[in-house]
Every structure is written in C-alpha cells, then in structure tokens.
Amino acid sequence: MNNINKERLFQNLATSSEIGSIPGKGLRRLALSDEDKVMRDIFKKWCEEAGLSVRVDDLGNMYGRREGRKSLPPIVMGSHLDTQPEGGRFDGVLGVLLALEAIETLNDNGIEPDRPVEIVNFTNEEGARFEPPMLGSGGISGVFDQAYVHSRQDREGHRFLEELQRIGYKGKEENRIGDFDSFLELHIEQGPILEDEGKQIGIVEGVQGISWLDVTITGEADHAGTTPMHLRKDALMAAGEIMHKLETTIARDDVSVTIGKISVSPNTVNCIPGKALFTVDIRSTDDDVRKTAVNATKNSIRDVCRLRDVGVEIAELWETEKIVFDEGITGAIEQSVKHLGYSSKRMVSGAGHDAKYINNLGPTAMIFLPSVNGKSHVPSELTLEEDIVRGANVLYHTLLTLSQE
Numbered sequence: 001m002n003n004i005n006k007e008r009l010f011q012n013l014a015t016s017s018e019i020g021s022i023p024g025k026g027l028r029r030l031a032l033s034d035e036d037k038v039m040r041d042i043f044k045k046w047c048e049e050a051g052l053s054v055r056v057d058d059l060g061n062m063y064g065r066r067e068g069r070k071s072l073p074p075i076v077m078g079s080h081l082d083t084q085p086e087g088g089r090f091d092g093v094l095g096v097l098l099a100l101e102a103i104e105t106l107n108d109n110g111i112e113p114d115r116p117v118e119i120v121n122f123t124n125e126e127g128a129r130f131e132p133p134m135l136g137s138g139g140i141s142g143v144f145d146q147a148y149v150h151s152r153q154d155r156e157g158h159r160f161l162e163e164l165q166r167i168g169y170k171g172k173e174e175n176r177i178g179d180f181d182s183f184l185e186l187h188i189e190q191g192p193i194l195e196d197e198g199k200q201i202g203i204v205e206g207v208q209g210i211s212w213l214d215v216t217i218t219g220e221a222d223h224a225g226t227t228p229m230h231l232r233k234d235a236l237m238a239a240g241e242i243m244h245k246l247e248t249t250i251a252r253d254d255v256s257v258t259i260g261k262i263s264v265s266p267n268t269v270n271c272i273p274g275k276a277l278f279t280v281d282i283r284s285t286d287d288d289v290r291k292t293a294v295n296a297t298k299n300s301i302r303d304v305c306r307l308r309d310v311g312v313e314i315a316e317l318w319e320t321e322k323i324v325f326d327e328g329i330t331g332a333i334e335q336s337v338k339h340l341g342y343s344s345k346r347m348v349s350g351a352g353h354d355a356k357y358i359n360n361l362g363p364t365a366m367i368f369l370p371s372v373n374g375k376s377h378v379p380s381e382l383t384l385e386e387d388i389v390r391g392a393n394v395l396y397h398t399l400l401t402l403s404q405e
Contacts, residue, residue, distance in 0.1 A: 003105070003389075003393050003396070004098075004101050004102065004104075004105045004389070004392040004393055004396055005101070005104065005105065005108065006385075006389050006392075008101065008104065009097065009098070009101045009388070009389075009392060010385065010388075012046065012097050012100070012101070013089070013093070013094075013097055013388075015042065016039065016042075016081070016089070016093055016097065017089045019035055019038050019039045019042070020033075020035035020036075020038075020039070020083065022086060022379060023379070024379030024380060025088075025089065025379055025380075026086055026087060026088055026089070026378065026379025026380075026381070027083045027087050027088065027089055027379075028083065028084075028085055028086060028087065029081065029082055029083040029087075030082060030083070030085065030126075030128055030129040031082040031123055031124035031125075031126065031128070031129045031130060031135075032060065032123070032124070032129065032130075032160065032163035032164055032166075032167055032169075033129070033163075033167075034167070036081070036082055036167065037167035037168070037169070039081050040062060040081070040121070040167070040169055043062065043081065043096065043100075043121060044062065044064075046100060047064035047100065047119065050064070050066075050100065050103055050104055050107060051066065051107065052064035052065055052066050052103065052119070053065045055171060055172075055175040056169055056170070056171030056172075056175060057140065057171045057172065057173060057175040057176040057177075058146060058170065058171055058172060058173040058175070058176070059123055059135065059136045059139040059140065059146070059149055059164075059176075060123035060124075060136060060164045060169045060170060060171070061120060061121065061122050061123050061136045061137075061140060061176070061177070062120065062121040062169070063118050063119065063120050063175065063177070064100070064103075064118065064119040065116060065117070065118045066103055066106070066116060066117045066118075067116050068112070068113050068114050068115045068116040068117065068403065069112050069113065069114050070114045070115070070405060072114060072115045072116065072181065072405060073115070073116075073178075073179045073180050073181040074115055074116035074117055074118045074180050074181065075113075075115050075116075075117050075118070075180070075181055075182050075183075075184070075399060075402050075403050076117075076118045076119075076120060076177060076180045076182070076183045076184070076358075077095075077099035077102065077117070077118070077119055077120075077183070077184045077185070077186070077395065077399065078095060078096055078099050078118075078119050078120035078121060078122065078185065078354075079092045079093075079094070079095025079096050079099075079121075079122065079125070079185050079186065079187055079353070079354060080092035080093075080095070080096065080121060080122045080123075080124075080125035080126070080136075080354060081093055081096055081121050082123070082124060082125060082126050082128070082129075083126060083128070084126055084128045084377045085128055086377075086378060086379060087126070087128075087377055087378070087379070087381070088375075088376060088377065088378060088379060088380070088381025088382070089381065090188050090371075090381055090382070090383045090388075091187070091188055091190065091376055091377065091381060092125055092126075092187065094186060094187070094188060094369065094383065094388060094391065095185050095186045095187050096119065096121050098186050098388070098391060098392045098395050099119045099184075099186070099395065100119055101392050101396070102117075102392065102395050102396040102399050103117055103119065105396050106399075111400070113399075113400070113403030113404060114403060114404050114405040115181060115402070115403045115404070115405065117399065117403060118177075118180075120177065122134070122136035122137045122354045123135060123136030123164075123169075124136055124160070125137070125353070125354055129154045130152040130153070130154055130160050131152065131317070131318075132212070132317065132318040133352060134352060134353075134354055134356070134357055135149045135152065135160070136149075136354070137354035137355075137356075137357040137358055138357045140176045140177055140361075141357040141358055141360040141361050142360060143320075143357050143360070146173070150164075177358075177361065179362070180361070180362050181362070181363070181402065182326070182328075182329050182362070182363050182364070182365075182402045183355065183358045183359075183361075183362060183363065183364040183365075184329065184333075184364075184365060184366070184367065184395065184398060184399070184402075185353055185354060185355040185358075185364075185365075185366045185367070186366070186367040186368075186369070186391055186394075186395050187353055187366060187367070187368060187369070188368070188369050188370075188371045188376060188381070188383050189202055189368040189369065189370060189371045189374070189376075190350070190351050190371055190374070190376035190377070191350055191351075191371060191374045191376075192371070192373065192374030193345070193347060193374075194345060194347075194368060194369075194370040194371075195370045195371065195372065195373070195374065196374075197345060198343070199343050199344055199345040199370070200342045200343045200344065200370070200387065200390050201333075201337050201342050201343070201344040201345075201367065201368070201369070201390060201391065201394055202344070202345055202346075202347050202366075202367065202368025202369070202370075203330050203333050203334055203337070203344050203345070203346045203347070203365075203367070203368075204325060204330075204346075204347060204348070204349050204355075204365060204366035204367065204368055205324065205325055205330055205346050205347065205348055205365075206285075206322060206323050206324040206325050206348050206349070207322065207323050207348065207349040207351075207352060207353060207355070207356045208283050208284055208285040208290075208322050208348055208349065208350055209283065209284055209285070209286075209287045209290045209319075209320060209321050209322040210281065210282070210283050210290075210318070210319070210320050210352055211281075211282045211283075211290060211291075211294045211316070211318070211319045212279060212280070212281055212282075212316070212317040212318040212319070213279065213280040213282070213294070213297065213298075213314055213315065213316060213317060214277070214279055214314070214315040214316075214317045215239075215242075215277065215278050215279070215280060215301060215312065215313070215314050215315075216275065216276075216277050216312065216313045216314075216315075217235040217238050217239055217242075217275065217276045217277075217305060217310055217311070217312050218235060218274070218275050218310060218311040218312070218313075219232075219233035219234055219235035219238065219272075219273065219274050219275070219276075219308075219310040219311075220232075220233040220272070220274055221265070221266055221271055221272055221273065221274030221275075222271070222272045222274075223270070223271065223272070224269075224270040224271060224272055225270065227272060232272055233272075233274075233308070233309055233310050234272050234273060234308075234310075235264070235273045235274055235275050235276040235310055236264050236273035236276045237273075237308070238276070238304055238305055238308045238310050239262070239276040239278055241304050241308070242300065242301050242304045242305075243259050243278075245300050245304065246259075246280065246297060246300060249296075249300065250282075250293050250296055250297055250300065254284055254285065254286060254289055255282065255283070255284045255289060255290065255293045256281075256282070256283045256284070256350070257280065257281070257282055257293070257297070258280070258281040258282075259278050259279065259280060259281075260279050260281055261277075261278060261279045262276065262277065262278040262279075263276070263277045263278075264276050264277075279317070280297060282294055282297060283350060284322075285322060285348050286322070287321055287322050290322075298314055301314060302314075320352060320356065323356055323359050325355070325359065325364055325365040325366065326359075326363035326364055326365055328363060329363055329364065329365035329398075329402070330346070330365045332398050332401045332402055333365060333367055333394065333398050334346075335398075335401065336393075336394045336397035336398045336401065337394055339397060340390070340393055340394060340397065342390055342394065347368065349366065349368070351376075353366065367391060367394055367395060367398075369383050369387045369388065369390070369391040370383060370384070370387050371383060372384065
C-alpha cells in the first residue's frame with residue numbers, strides 16, 4: 001500500500017526530541033528561542049533534502065513546497081514545532097514531521113500528484129512565551145494584524161519582532177500561505193477519549209469555542225499576626241472563594257472552567273495578600289453556552305468581591321468561536337482510515353489548534369492520534385509508536401486522495 005518509512009520517521013522524531021530536552025523525556029522549546037532556531041534550521045535542512053523549496057513569511061511561519069504536475073492550489077499540511085516550558089515530544093511536532101514523511105513517501109514511490117503539496121511550521125502556536133497562542137496562524141488568517149503580532153512581549157520584555165530577527169527567521173509578507181485546496185493538521189488528541197474507547201484515529205469535525213479572562217483582585221496587605229480576621233481585605237481569600245464558586249456553579253458537562261495561572265503580592269508567609277491575579281479559561285462546543293458562562297463568571301467574581309469589600313478588574317484576554325471543519329476533507333480522512341483497516345471516532349477538539357484559524361482561509365480538517373492517559377503539555381506526554389505509524393499512513397493516503405485534481 002506504499003506506506004511510510006517508519007525507520008526514517010522515528011529517526012527524525014528522535015532528533016527533534018534532543019533539541020530542548022528536559023528531564024523526564026520532555027521538551028522546552030519555546031517560540032523564537034535558541035532551541036527553536038536549532039529545530040527550525042534542522043527542519044529547513046530536511047525539507048531541502050526532500051527536494052522542497054523553503055520560504056519564510058513575516059511572522060516566521062516556515063513553508064516547504066513540492067510542486068505538482070499542474071498549476072493548482074496546493075494541499076497544505078502542518079502544525080508547530082514549539083512546545084510548552086515543560087512540554088512533551090509529540091504535541092504539534094508529529095503534525096510537522098508526519099507531513100514531511102508523507103512527502104518523503106511520495107518521493108520514495110515516484111508519485112507526482114496533480115496538486116503541489118506544502119508543509120508549514122507555524123510560529124508560537126503554544127502561546128507559552130508570547131500571548132495569545134496561535135500568533136503565526138492567527139496572523140496570516142486575519143485574526144491578528146502584523147503590528148499586533150510583532151509587538152507581543154514575553155515576561156522578560158523581549159518583543160516578538162526582535163526575537164524573530166535575532167534567530168534569523170523574519171521573512172517576507174508575500175511568502176504567507178496563498179490560496180489552497182485543503183489544509184490538514186495531524187495532532188495528538190491531548191485527551192483520554194480515543195484511548196478510553198479503544199479507537200486508533202480521531203476524525204476531527206471542529207474545535208470548541210474558548211474564552212480567556214484575566215482577573216485582578218485588590219485588597220489590603222497587612223500583618224498576618226496583628227490584623228483581626230474580621231478587619232481583613234484578603235485578596236487571595238477572595239480569589240479562593242471565587243475559584244470554588246466557579247467550579248461548583250459554572251463548570252458542568254458542557255462547560256469547562258480552568259484557573260491556569262495565579263500570582264499573589266506580596267507573596268510572603270506572614271503578610272496578608274493585598275493583590276491576587278489569576279486567569280480563567282472557559283470552553284464549550286456551544287458558543288451561546290460559553291458566552292452565558294462567561295457572563296455568569298463575571299457576575300460571580302463581582303459578587304464575591306463586593307461582599308468581601310475588595311476591588312476587582314476583569315479583562316477579556318482572548319476569545320475564539322467554535323468552528324466546523326470541511327466535510328469533504330473529513331470524508332477523505334474517513335475513507336483512508338477504512339482503506340487501512342483502522343478504527344476511528346468522529347469528535348470535536350477541546351483544544352485550540354492552528355487549523356482553527358486556517359479554517360478562515362479555506363477547507364480544513366484534523367486527524368487525532370491517541371494520547372496515553374490523556375496526558376499533554378507535560379514531559380510524560382506519550383503517543384505510542386504504532387499509533388504514530390497509523391497516523392502517518394492515514395495522513396499519507398488522505399494526501400494521495402486530495403492531491404489529485
């Protein structure tokens with residue numbers, strides 16, 4: 001069936017897993033870091049060795065192109081090579097490396113499809129260094145403008161544009177993705193559903209909506225030993241009550257609520273916290289349900305702060321609507337799965353991905369691979385070799401189907 005070369009694939013994965021490696025078999029390869037540059041340089045070399053022409057756009061997105069027999073819009077595949085600060089070896093990385101392997105397999109078999117084929121490595125998908133996430137794909141799809149992306153700063157004050165120039169990956173705006181026929185992103189599931197149901201491939205029909213809030217509570221910092229409990233304006237106690245209330249009154253089966261980041265000032269053992277900052281991540285497959293949950297969250301926060309006599313500011317950091325992927329592409333994925341004899345499940349992604357924004361530009365879909373114990377964004381993240389091989393074969397056979405006129 002002209003399947004992929006798993007030895008070559010796993011050698012590339014092993015090389016990637018060395019760049020930014022941390023204890024526990026994890027990776028720290030933040031966007032536009034020195035480690036990111038090393039990985040980009042290697043990826044560029046691999047693309048050129050596979051006969052691809054490489055270009056880079058003004059946001060640092062990298063593209064490798066294999067021409068087709070006809071002048072048609074290309075099939076585009078890809079994901080991202082950056083990771084979380086203590087991330088895993090598979091998240092995003094597989095989507096890029098398996099796309100490269102699919103093209104290598106075309107080369108191995110002397111197949112010249114009608115359509116050109118492109119691979120893309122998107123910049124700063126994770127949002128771990130520069131917020132918000134998916135800046136590369138969001139920038140080229142019109143969600144963010146160039147000035148906004150270039151102006152993002154990390155916690156040390158380094159600007160996106162300066163770091164892009166520093167590592168030598170600021171390209172030209174005219175190199176951005178153009179018209180395309182189909183976009184395919186393969187990714188690990190980052191959840192337990194496929195493993196729990198014993199399914200080998202996830203056929204992703206869409207991505208749920210996401211809202212991020214940034215909350216700042218201002219009380220009064222006082223001495224822990226001399227200030228009576230009834231006279232305190234403890235910002236952290238207010239935050240704790242809010243978090244418990246959100247978990248018990250807002251979160252439910254169709255709405256997830258996550259407090260992902262928190263900081264306290266002055267942050268000492270014997271001082272009452274005068275300020276607490278935290279984020280709230282709210283997600284749902286129904287945008288109306290999500291927006292109702294966001295409003296209810298704001299009201300709950302304000303109610304607690306009013307009763308505790310502390311100040312509060314709530315900022316909306318980021319919002320993205322639910323999207324539905326292209327049925328023609330998901331159908332092609334399903335055909336490939338059946339042809340290969342694998343089991344599958346149609347599902348909606350709980351996480352945001354570059355495909356979510358690229359869907360604004362043209363027909364898009366995703367392929368999920370099982371995550372052992374549902375783990376992701378941690379060093380213990382694991383997708384089994386046999387699942388990786390299945391995913392690579394599904395991607396390759398779907399590419400064969402889509403790349404013919």
